[in-house]
Amino acid sequence: xxxxxxxxxxxLKQFRKHKAFDHGHIRxxxxxxxxxxxxxxxxxxxxxxxxxxxxxxxGEIPTMGDEEFTNQKRKNTGxxxxxxxxxxxxxxxxxxxxxxxxxxxxxxVGLAIGMAGALLISLYIYxxxxxxxxxxxxxxxxxxxxxxxxxxxLTKYASxxxxxAEVMREDYPHLEMVTRFREIGNTLIKKKDDELNTKEKYVxxxxxxxxxxxxxxxxxxxxxxxxxxxxxxxxxRDAATHYFGSVKNAVGKSLILNNDDTYVVSGVIDNMPENSxxxxxxxxxxxxxxxxxxxxxxxxxxxPTFVKxxxxxxxxxxxxxxxxxxxxxxxxxAMQFVPGLTVESARKAxxxxxxxxxxxxxxxxxxxxxxxxxxxxxxxxxxxxxxxILSFIGFFLILMASVNFxxxxxxxxxxxxxxxxxxxxxxSNRLGLVRQFLTESAIISFLSLVLALILAVIVLPxxxxxxxxxxxxxxxxxxxxxxxxxxxxxxxxxxxxxxxxFISKFAPVKVLSGGDKLSVSGGGIRNILVVFQFSISIFLLxxxxxxxxxxxxxxxxxxxxxxxxxxxxENVDATGxxxxxxxxxxxxxxQVEDVSLSSFLPTPSERSGTTFFREGHMDSEGAIIxxxxxxxxxxxxxxxxxxxxxxxxxxxxxxxxxxxLINERALEMLNVSADEAIGLRLTDDFHRDxxxxxxxxxxxxxxxxFHFESMxxxxxxxxxxxxGGANRMLIKLNAGNFSEPIEQVESIWKELxxxxxxxxxxxxxxxxxxxxxxxxxxxxxxxxxxLSIAIACLGLFGLAAxxxxxxxxxxxxxxxxxxxxxxxxxxxxxxxxKLVLISVVLALPLSWFIMNKWLEDFTYHIEIGWWxxxxxxxxxxTISILTVSYQSIKxxxxxxxxxxxxx
Numbered sequence: 001x002x003x004x005x006x007x008x009x010x011x012l013k014q015f016r017k018h019k020a021f022d023h024g025h026i027r028x029x030x031x032x033x034x035x036x037x038x039x040x041x042x043x044x045x046x047x048x049x050x051x052x053x054x055x056x057x058x059g060e061i062p063t064m065g066d067e068e069f070t071n072q073k074r075k076n077t078g079x080x081x082x083x084x085x086x087x088x089x090x091x092x093x094x095x096x097x098x099x100x101x102x103x104x105x106x107x108x109v110g111l112a113i114g115m116a117g118a119l120l121i122s123l124y125i126y127x128x129x130x131x132x133x134x135x136x137x138x139x140x141x142x143x144x145x146x147x148x149x150x151x152x153x154l155t156k157y158a159s160x161x162x163x164x165a166e167v168m169r170e171d172y173p174h175l176e177m178v179t180r181f182r183e184i185g186n187t188l189i190k191k192k193d194d195e196l197n198t199k200e201k202y203v204x205x206x207x208x209x210x211x212x213x214x215x216x217x218x219x220x221x222x223x224x225x226x227x228x229x230x231x232x233x234x235x236x237r238d239a240a241t242h243y244f245g246s247v248k249n250a251v252g253k254s255l256i257l258n259n260d261d262t263y264v265v266s267g268v269i270d271n272m273p274e275n276s277x278x279x280x281x282x283x284x285x286x287x288x289x290x291x292x293x294x295x296x297x298x299x300x301x302x303x304p305t306f307v308k309x310x311x312x313x314x315x316x317x318x319x320x321x322x323x324x325x326x327x328x329x330x331x332x333x334a335m336q337f338v339p340g341l342t343v344e345s346a347r348k349a350x351x352x353x354x355x356x357x358x359x360x361x362x363x364x365x366x367x368x369x370x371x372x373x374x375x376x377x378x379x380x381x382x383x384x385x386x387x388x389i390l391s392f393i394g395f396f397l398i399l400m401a402s403v404n405f406x407x408x409x410x411x412x413x414x415x416x417x418x419x420x421x422x423x424x425x426x427x428s429n430r431l432g433l434v435r436q437f438l439t440e441s442a443i444i445s446f447l448s449l450v451l452a453l454i455l456a457v458i459v460l461p462x463x464x465x466x467x468x469x470x471x472x473x474x475x476x477x478x479x480x481x482x483x484x485x486x487x488x489x490x491x492x493x494x495x496x497x498x499x500x501x502f503i504s505k506f507a508p509v510k511v512l513s514g515g516d517k518l519s520v521s522g523g524g525i526r527n528i529l530v531v532f533q534f535s536i537s538i539f540l541l542x543x544x545x546x547x548x549x550x551x552x553x554x555x556x557x558x559x560x561x562x563x564x565x566x567x568x569x570e571n572v573d574a575t576g577x578x579x580x581x582x583x584x585x586x587x588x589x590x591q592v593e594d595v596s597l598s599s600f601l602p603t604p605s606e607r608s609g610t611t612f613f614r615e616g617h618m619d620s621e622g623a624i625i626x627x628x629x630x631x632x633x634x635x636x637x638x639x640x641x642x643x644x645x646x647x648x649x650x651x652x653x654x655x656x657x658x659x660x661l662i663n664e665r666a667l668e669m670l671n672v673s674a675d676e677a678i679g680l681r682l683t684d685d686f687h688r689d690x691x692x693x694x695x696x697x698x699x700x701x702x703x704x705x706f707h708f709e710s711m712x713x714x715x716x717x718x719x720x721x722x723x724g725g726a727n728r729m730l731i732k733l734n735a736g737n738f739s740e741p742i743e744q745v746e747s748i749w750k751e752l753x754x755x756x757x758x759x760x761x762x763x764x765x766x767x768x769x770x771x772x773x774x775x776x777x778x779x780x781x782x783x784x785x786x787l788s789i790a791i792a793c794l795g796l797f798g799l800a801a802x803x804x805x806x807x808x809x810x811x812x813x814x815x816x817x818x819x820x821x822x823x824x825x826x827x828x829x830x831x832x833x834k835l836v837l838i839s840v841v842l843a844l845p846l847s848w849f850i851m852n853k854w855l856e857d858f859t860y861h862i863e864i865g866w867w868x869x870x871x872x873x874x875x876x877x878t879i880s881i882l883t884v885s886y887q888s889i890k891x892x893x894x895x896x897x898x899x900x901x902x903x
Contacts, residue, residue: 441496
């Protein structure tokens with residue numbers, strides 16, 4: 001008859017004959033063999049057959065010994081185990097997981113949520129950090145900027161003067177090329193024989209160096225002259241397909257812009273990269289088509305200008321060169337028009353007043369994350385601080401998930417203490433136990449990775465919509481998988497190393513005798529990790545509340561004008577000479593309160609800066625650079641602005657064509673009071689040759705300051721003058737149903753300009769677009785705060801379950817002695833509530849400090865109220881109570897007979 005114990009004894013003797021195996025190795029192999037035999041017996045094999053299969057899977061003992069001996073000769077510090085032993089590790093791990101499915105579920109789901117969140121954030125960060133890097137020689141391309149301080153007001157521009165490009169080409173030897181743009185903006189475009197226009201939002205003029213600067217090749221056309229000739233334009237692939245059905249049919253065809261100018265399509269290029277400053281741009285007009293493309297004026301900063309330095313050129317040397325452009329070119333140009341002005345007098349005046357003007361450069365690849373406050377950007381930019389915040393969130397999401405694993409593993413160590421004690425008694429060494437527990441960690445980590453990828457694929461479309469991006473998971477890139485697998489392996493080691501070494505160090509005598517249970521449970525470390533998790537969660541709660549409170553403050557603050565119920569009709573210049581007729585007809589609509597025509601709005605629209613001199617002060621001290629908006633007589637009343645001195649434009653005063661309104665900030669720059677400003681004469685006509693005929697404008701009114709830029713910035717100086725050429729109509733509507741007046745306006749539009757697209761929006765919607773970045777950041781904060789709290793609660797839920805299970809006898813005894821359910825729930829919950837309260841104390845000061853730093857980016861911002869901190873704390877405490885109380889109540893209502901009998 002087959003004797004299992006004798007057979008195992010004989011099998012082990014063969015190991016002892018080989019010098020490669022020591023006593024610990026042999027004992028560990030015996031344990032694995034016995035475990036494998038037990039598994040095979042449960043599968044229905046007889047004891048004898050199970051032994052034979054297990055021994056065969058271990059392999060030939062001499063071969064195993066030779067392999068072990070060879071590894072020892074190579075000074076391999078680890079033990080070379082046969083594949084069968086690794087398979088046993090895997091089987092033991094699976095068996096352990098199936099015995100405690102709740103613990104396995106919490107660990108796997110917690111890690112998966114953290115990994116999925118971290119993956120999405122990593123995609124976002126990678127996309128932002130790679131903006132504009134797809135362009136050829138991106139590391140050698142720089143944009144020229146201007147920083148200008150006048151009358152104490154600093155304004156930053158992302159565009160420069162027209163003549164600068166040619167000056168740099170001639171002066172600076174380390175320059176490979178220069179290219180210029182001229183923003184055009186909203187444009188109506190149609191084919192020559194069509195009646196219906198298409199509104200193109202992103203249209204820009206560019207010179208013929210554009211293609212070589214950014215490494216574009218034309219799909220069709222000759223790039224050498226595609227943007228060289230007047231009235232030529234280049235379309236992107238999508239635009240060419242839209243207008244002509246295919247890319248091939250576009251070149252040589254004509255398009256009409258704004259119902260007036262005919263342009264010839266001279267080339268087709270690929271669509272602009274989504275993660276570039278040119279994203280969205282579909283139409284590139286030849287710069288030579290612009291009237292001011294060759295202007296000699298240095299005081300009009302309308303030309304975004306990019307340079308490519310030669311390989312090896314030093315950017316610092318280039319910036320030093322730009323620092324001298326003012327003295328060498330701009331001031332000598334101004335000396336023609338400002339009597340008595342010299343380079344020395346201009347320098348002295350600036351030193352005394354603190355004013356300055358600096359030309360500088362910014363690396364192309366830095367624009368997206370380091371250029372938030374400049375006027376004249378092609379597209380809204382992000383902020384490097386957002387990257388820091390998201391990196392922080394992503395890092396702590398994955399860290400919190402790892403902490404959960406450590407917490408739950410060490411907390412459940414009691415259940416496996418006897419297993420470890422028996423293994424050690426049978427001869428297993430600590431390294432073998434560590435390998436076993438690290439194997440379990442690796443299995444959970446890679447299962448979590450699979451689940452995380454599934455979650456990320458499902459959530460990515462929603463995350464893209466939230467972030468305003470078009471990201472995709474690069475499954476086809478080998479580097480992606482290498483990084484992902486390496487990160488998972490590191491996470492597995494990080495998450496599993498502490499539990500593995502912690503559990504494997506249990507002393508067999510203490511464990512098997514039932515002593516030292518409290519020390520085995522690792523309560524101190526576990527408590528620290530719980531405090532860490534909830535501290536991060538509370539910080540994210542505070543951050544979310546502060547971001548949304550700041551956004552609410554922005555939306556409810558008195559802006560100095562009325563943005564609500566203002567309907568904006570775009571491209572009204574399409575009505576041609578009937579634009580005033582259109583305005584008068586719209587005024588007749590019953591629900592219309594007021595109507596105005598202008599291209600300039602306090603929400604994102606055109607911007608224009610002008611240099612004015614006070615009469616009698618034609619020197620650098622008498623100059624101010626302020627915005628100049630061209631409006632009509634009804635603009636101020638339509639937007640509900642307040643005149644604090646003087647009067648508004650009035651149709652009964654023909655002289656108002658040479659009049660000016662200014663805001664309070666412009667008063668400060670002029671250093672006069674509101675009453676003193678009325679009647680002052682200014683001129684921007686200083687550069688004409690016949691000085692005796694300089695035209696002046698007279699200030700007739702002062703408008704109360706209003707916000708027309710982001711609240712990150714101060715209110716700048718601004719002026720208003722009467723002028724035509726408007727491309728927007730502002731319609732103030734009375735409260736009620738807006739669909740009817742919109743239909744009536746559209747009906748008038750179709751009658752006066754048949755075939756032209758009718759585009760409209762409400763001004764408050766445009767205002768909200770200014771703060772899209774903040775709104776997205778707030779929503780992202782909210783989503784990942786919810787994730788972090790969910791991860792923390794999963795861990796807390798598991799720990800509460802373990803705690804109530806471990807204390808089941810105590811609960812039973814308390815109930816027998818008369819304790820109520822409420823008392824037991826209170827007793828079980830307070831252990832965790834103490835940890836959450838410690839988290840509150842640690843997290844609140846840090847949260848207050850960091851979020852105050854974030855608010856400093858806004859010139860106009862909230863103060864963090866005490867209630868924000870209290871509310872965040874209460875939310876965290878409430879969530880933790882709900883998480884813990886379920887397990888506490890569940891344990892408290894159990895019949896004490898069951899718990900005491902089980903014990």
